[in-house]
Amino acid sequence: xxxxxxxxxxxxxxxxxxxxxxxxxxxxxxxxxxxxxxxxxxxxxxxxxxxxxxxxxxxxxxxxxxxxxxxxxxxxxxxxxxxxxxxxxxxxxxxxxxxxxxxxxxxxxxxxxxxxxxxxxxxxxxxxxxxxxxxxxxxxxxxxxxxxxxxxxxxxxxxxxxxxxxxxxxxxxxxxxxxxxxxxxxxxxxxxxxxxxxxxxxxxxxxxxxxxxxxxxxxxxxxxxxxxxxxxxxxxxxxxxxxxxxxxxxxxxxxxxxxxxxxxxxxxxxxxxxxxxxxxxxxxxxxxxxxxxxxxxxxxxxxxxxxxxxxxxxxxxxxxxxxxxxxxxxxxxxxxxxxxxxxxxxxxxxxxxxxxxxxxxxxxxxxxxxxxxxxxxxxxxxxxxxxxxxxxxxxxxxxxxxxxxxxxxxxxxxxxxxxxxxxxxxxxxxxxxxxxxxxxxxxxxxxxxxxxxxxxxxxxxxxxxxxxxxxxxxxxxxxxxxxxxxxxxxxxxxxx
Amino acid sequence: xxxxxxxxxxxxxxxxxxxxxxxxxxxxxxxxxxxxxxxxxxxxxxxxxxxxxxxxxxxxxxxxxxxxxxxxxxxxxxxxxxxxxxxxxxxxxxxxxxxxxxxxxxxxxxxxxxxxxxxxxxxxxxxxxxxxxxxxxxxxxxxxxxxxxxxxxxxxxxxxxxxxxxxxxxxxxxxxxxxxxxxxxxxxxxxxxxxxxxxxxxxxxxxxxxxxxxxxxxxxxxxxxxxxxxxxxxxxxxxxxxxxxxxxxxxxxxxxxxxxxxxxxxxxxxxxxxxxxxxxxxxxxxxxxxxxxxxxxxxxxxxxxxxxxxxxxxxxxxxxxxxxxxxxxxxxxx
Numbered sequence: 001x002x003x004x005x006x007x008x009x010x011x012x013x014x015x016x017x018x019x020x021x022x023x024x025x026x027x028x029x030x031x032x033x034x035x036x037x038x039x040x041x042x043x044x045x046x047x048x049x050x051x052x053x054x055x056x057x058x059x060x061x062x063x064x065x066x067x068x069x070x071x072x073x074x075x076x077x078x079x080x081x082x083x084x085x086x087x088x089x090x091x092x093x094x095x096x097x098x099x100x101x102x103x104x105x106x107x108x109x110x111x112x113x114x115x116x117x118x119x120x121x122x123x124x125x126x127x128x129x130x131x132x133x134x135x136x137x138x139x140x141x142x143x144x145x146x147x148x149x150x151x152x153x154x155x156x157x158x159x160x161x162x163x164x165x166x167x168x169x170x171x172x173x174x175x176x177x178x179x180x181x182x183x184x185x186x187x188x189x190x191x192x193x194x195x196x197x198x199x200x201x202x203x204x205x206x207x208x209x210x211x212x213x214x215x216x217x218x219x220x221x222x223x224x225x226x227x228x229x230x231x232x233x234x235x236x237x238x239x240x241x242x243x244x245x246x247x248x249x250x251x252x253x254x255x256x257x258x259x260x261x262x263x264x265x266x267x268x269x270x271x272x273x274x275x276x277x278x279x280x281x282x283x284x285x286x287x288x289x290x291x292x293x294x295x296x297x298x299x300x301x302x303x304x305x306x307x308x309x310x311x312x313x314x315x316x317x318x319x320x321x322x323x324x325x326x327x328x329x330x331x332x333x334x335x336x337x338x339x340x341x342x343x344x345x346x347x348x349x350x351x352x353x354x355x356x357x358x359x360x361x362x363x364x365x366x367x368x369x370x371x372x373x374x375x376x377x378x379x380x381x382x383x384x385x386x387x388x389x390x391x392x393x394x395x396x397x398x399x400x401x402x403x404x405x406x407x408x409x410x411x412x413x414x415x416x417x418x419x420x421x422x423x424x425x426x427x428x429x430x431x432x433x434x435x436x437x438x439x440x441x442x443x444x445x446x447x448x449x450x451x452x453x454x455x456x457x458x459x460x461x462x463x464x465x466x467x468x469x470x471x472x473x474x475x476x477x478x479x480x481x482x483x484x485x486x487x488x489x490x491x492x493x494x495x496x
Numbered sequence: 497x498x499x500x501x502x503x504x505x506x507x508x509x510x511x512x513x514x515x516x517x518x519x520x521x522x523x524x525x526x527x528x529x530x531x532x533x534x535x536x537x538x539x540x541x542x543x544x545x546x547x548x549x550x551x552x553x554x555x556x557x558x559x560x561x562x563x564x565x566x567x568x569x570x571x572x573x574x575x576x577x578x579x580x581x582x583x584x585x586x587x588x589x590x591x592x593x594x595x596x597x598x599x600x601x602x603x604x605x606x607x608x609x610x611x612x613x614x615x616x617x618x619x620x621x622x623x624x625x626x627x628x629x630x631x632x633x634x635x636x637x638x639x640x641x642x643x644x645x646x647x648x649x650x651x652x653x654x655x656x657x658x659x660x661x662x663x664x665x666x667x668x669x670x671x672x673x674x675x676x677x678x679x680x681x682x683x684x685x686x687x688x689x690x691x692x693x694x695x696x697x698x699x700x701x702x703x704x705x706x707x708x709x710x711x712x713x714x715x716x717x718x719x720x721x722x723x724x725x726x727x728x729x730x731x732x733x734x735x736x737x738x739x740x741x742x743x744x745x746x747x748x749x750x751x752x753x754x755x756x757x758x759x760x761x762x763x764x765x766x767x768x769x770x771x772x773x774x775x776x777x778x779x780x781x782x783x784x785x786x787x788x789x790x791x792x793x794x795x796x797x798x799x800x801x802x803x804x805x806x807x808x809x810x811x812x813x814x815x816x817x818x819x820x821x822x823x824x825x826x827x828x829x830x
Contacts, residue, residue: 303715327717335715344708346775355716362698409716
């Protein structure tokens, strides 16, 4: 038992509460973190994880309660002061200055202490080497990959002699190899006695390398357990507050005749794509980021201009030059990047939902406001979108509810072909399950789905058929009920 | 949080009033302006001065109303100064040739044509960012201005030199319908039409959606191209109406007379509270913004403040408006 053997907690949080207008973000949260321990924190979006971390790093001020770090009571603190105390936080959206060099970023605001440029870079190199990174300290941060940027953040944290490093979903934008490197670094940090708070949505990571896990829900700490004393299903039940039998609903089975066929599609990225989609089918598309999987569906949907493509719907050739054409052929697409391509953040839930059927709601140029409200209410109810009302600004909703609103936007038009590009990215377990159920309902109603996801288990469990895409070519077809994950991954990674 | 639990009703309602003013500081600014100026300069509250204010309101408000749609959609139109100049000279020179009614119609068609050219350039070049639209319309502003100069060889055209009837222009300048002036009626009509488009129609929704997130709106089937054509057409036509009102008031057409209206119209829209980034705004707000600018102008003139200082103040107000907008945005996103 790791917890009991360490007598003095490095960080203890006692009964901390924080309220925002209308929400109790944290309600008497207590937590202890020990040196040399990797402490995982899981919880659905809106559980209070980020709020708690932002209080620790000084971005927010707590309303009540006590925080003790290394015997010091922390009350009001600025982010820079908290770093100096040895408490570092690495945010999901990394906090580096793109136009400055690696070395300058690590010692931002502290150049003079180090005797100028040469000192900065040599110290920076030592720090980076200590975590096994070979990044050139003279390189601009804008030229680095996401994983290298993360290395720089970690080096920056170490430069403050941090005793506690908080990582907020660090692996969400890393490749499999990069995640392995990150895990190695976490092990190194741990052996130096540094405590790590690891916030994640991926339960595999909790069981992979965390020692202790705290589950949060609705601003409360539900439980803190040694990872050996908790099962995956227990953890999920604690997160969502009810028992979920499975992470995935049973695979829909009935599949009909071919409705959509790509007989050839070529772009700068794509080479002679051939693809068929059957009625009532979920077709999984597996490939690495940059393999051409997103380009394929964007080209199909008319989002990008494509020189040559030959697409058949019900055996008849169709021309799709823009999303409007695609929609007219009853196609729909939930794009990869929810914030940039899907949502209109400044608009209401209602206006976000009515978007795709706005033309239908328009009579002689005027939008039928009553009908628009009805459409929105119907989808909010059908998809169980948690929002005070249709008039609420969509930016105030959690990621899962935002995604459901985007789905509702398309479901209202009852699409025959629904393209889902990373539909569950950054969404908590409960909302994920609801989205899986929705997918099932859509295909059972005679629709067809093309599913792209970086989470292989999701594709394997949901799809009737899987195509792998690699370097712009479709290079394999699998029946996921027979094929193993390894087989499919091997094909998707073939030349990479 | 704690104020909600307090039982004192009076405090809650006064709190609401304070919030209203805090969220709309422009009303406070207008009130302060009126109070201070009327105390210092009694001439401010005279009928003659109000007439003066309403006349100045004229051209700017039309251009600013059109600009509101452009900015709400996340674009900019720097060509309206050129359009106003061009429409003014075309209209005045045509009066003797085709008569005043047709001359006005042709003038407004020229404004429409300029707007269509702007949108065609933006669409065909794929210049869908605000900065790109800014440069394209700035370029076209030079073109329209130069065409105006070439058309009249740089010579100012006087309305009063016309040998035929100019009664429509006279009516726009000094005529009245009931207790309202003709230009005020024209303004109210334009405002009503644009407001209904903005709030009720598909096209109006497409404008704000485009400004809110072009990429997402396009992927959801909103016709971005059609929206761009629409906003620049509106901007061209509204500028042209502004040009006709301007010609009526000053009784001449000069090939550079439109120039100051470009920045003033943008200023009026942004000061009114329409987000410069697009996606949020209203023609009603622009009316308030324009009112503030005209009042400020009028007050400073009455108080004898030098025009150099006035330029400085205008700049400060623009920056202040954008800063306030930022503050509002940040508080929303938190």
